[in-house]
Amino acid sequence: MNKTLDQKQNFLKGILKENPVFVMLLGMCPALGVTSSAFNGLGMGVATLFVLLMSNVVVSLIKSQIPNKVRIPAFIIIIASFVTVVEMVLEAYIPFLYEQLGIFIPLIVVNCLILGRAEAFASKNNLFSSILDALGMGLGFTIALTALGATREILGSGSIFDIKFVGEDANTFILFILPPGAFIALAYLAVLFQRLTPKTS
Amino acid sequence: MMQKKESTFLNMALSLLVITLAAGFSLGYVNDITLEPKAKAKLAKKVNALKTVLPEFDNDAVSEVVIVKPESAKDSIEIYPAFQNGEFVGAAVTGFSEKGYSGLVKIMVGFTLDGRIYNISVLEQKETPGLGTKMKGEKFLRQFRDKDPSRYDLKVVKDGGEVDALTGATITTRAFTEATQLAYNVFVEQKEQWAVNNEQ
Numbered sequence: 001m002n003k004t005l006d007q008k009q010n011f012l013k014g015i016l017k018e019n020p021v022f023v024m025l026l027g028m029c030p031a032l033g034v035t036s037s038a039f040n041g042l043g044m045g046v047a048t049l050f051v052l053l054m055s056n057v058v059v060s061l062i063k064s065q066i067p068n069k070v071r072i073p074a075f076i077i078i079i080a081s082f083v084t085v086v087e088m089v090l091e092a093y094i095p096f097l098y099e100q101l102g103i104f105i106p107l108i109v110v111n112c113l114i115l116g117r118a119e120a121f122a123s124k125n126n127l128f129s130s131i132l133d134a135l136g137m138g139l140g141f142t143i144a145l146t147a148l149g150a151t152r153e154i155l156g157s158g159s160i161f162d163i164k165f166v167g168e169d170a171n172t173f174i175l176f177i178l179p180p181g182a183f184i185a186l187a188y189l190a191v192l193f194q195r196l197t198p199k200t201s
Numbered sequence: 202m203m204q205k206k207e208s209t210f211l212n213m214a215l216s217l218l219v220i221t222l223a224a225g226f227s228l229g230y231v232n233d234i235t236l237e238p239k240a241k242a243k244l245a246k247k248v249n250a251l252k253t254v255l256p257e258f259d260n261d262a263v264s265e266v267v268i269v270k271p272e273s274a275k276d277s278i279e280i281y282p283a284f285q286n287g288e289f290v291g292a293a294v295t296g297f298s299e300k301g302y303s304g305l306v307k308i309m310v311g312f313t314l315d316g317r318i319y320n321i322s323v324l325e326q327k328e329t330p331g332l333g334t335k336m337k338g339e340k341f342l343r344q345f346r347d348k349d350p351s352r353y354d355l356k357v358v359k360d361g362g363e364v365d366a367l368t369g370a371t372i373t374t375r376a377f378t379e380a381t382q383l384a385y386n387v388f389v390e391q392k393e394q395w396a397v398n399n400e401q
Contacts (some may be wrong), residue, residue, distance in 0.1 A: 036329075036330040036331060037330055037331075040330070062220075063205075064205055064206065065206055065216055066206065066216055066220075067205075067206045067207060067208040067209070067212045067213045067216055068205065068208050069208035069213060070208070070213045070216065070217055073217060074216065074217060074220050077217075077220050077221055077224050078220065078224070080224075081224040081227065081228055084228055084231075085227075085228070085231050088231055088232060088235045088239070089231070089235060091235070091239050091242070092235035092238035092239040092242060093235075093238060093242075095242040095243075095246065099325075102327065153331075156331050157330075157331040172331075174331070174332060174369055177329065177330055177331040177332065178329065178332075
């Protein structure tokens, strides 16, 4: 197969064919927990994208130096360090977002999407492919979280990115900003996503 | 391509040591450079809250803070006195309640000299977005302004008071009113130390 085509596939798979949220159902904790509004989903997606990109870069660079039996603790230390960096930077420069995401920032560490990409991809591929993989997966995750957040915000609060389009006293589907609504919205979005993406088998 | 390191005891210990060391030092470095902006962000938030809850003032309220710990409260409470041209015009008092839907609700209540609420600002909360978080909204806060808690019953209507609860977030409203009441009690207790000077 053509090499550039290969790399394009490598990037696109995270957004479509192997979308972390809608297809692989990875990283469900933040995907369900913080997506009560479109902005929160976007913020969480971007924070995760950054951690994923950095951990993929580092893991791919030092993969030959990590003995096989300790690779998981090594990956976790790398991921946890970048998450802590994100947490400190957000608190210092974007305190508003830091407050919104709260407990879910430290929990990026246990997002199985990031460890999964380090284990399944970055530790076996070169730097360039790993960067593309992280960008694709991270974007797929961000898009999915923003879509889920937007859906829940529109139905639950009658607004999008905090711009209200119904009256202050309007009755909205409060269910959708509560936890059960996250599951319901995710299920319907996943179905819709499966419907719209081309099948390749 | 380089050969993968073998999993001998020495190799494993060494590689983990190097990784943890590198991680530790880089985190220390980032912590150092974000320390100041973090403190600044916190201060800016406080100053902003003070400006929204107090009538116009010209002193450095942040540095004149008085911290008290009432017996009935679990945590200490901060009081920021405000002066305009040397006259005591009011104070901002932090109040909190742990009875929110997801625990702590922390607010700052500004009182004018005569004990009426000037404005309220929410400092910390973890309430449900779209429900409890509406306590930050103008529509909810409006009902507290200009009210004197000694004559205005700071309780939800359902509990026999006068506060209109947020739709679907009565628990949040209860926590909010409890925090406001706490702030008021502290203000009444403490305001004398500044108000006395006004008459001289």
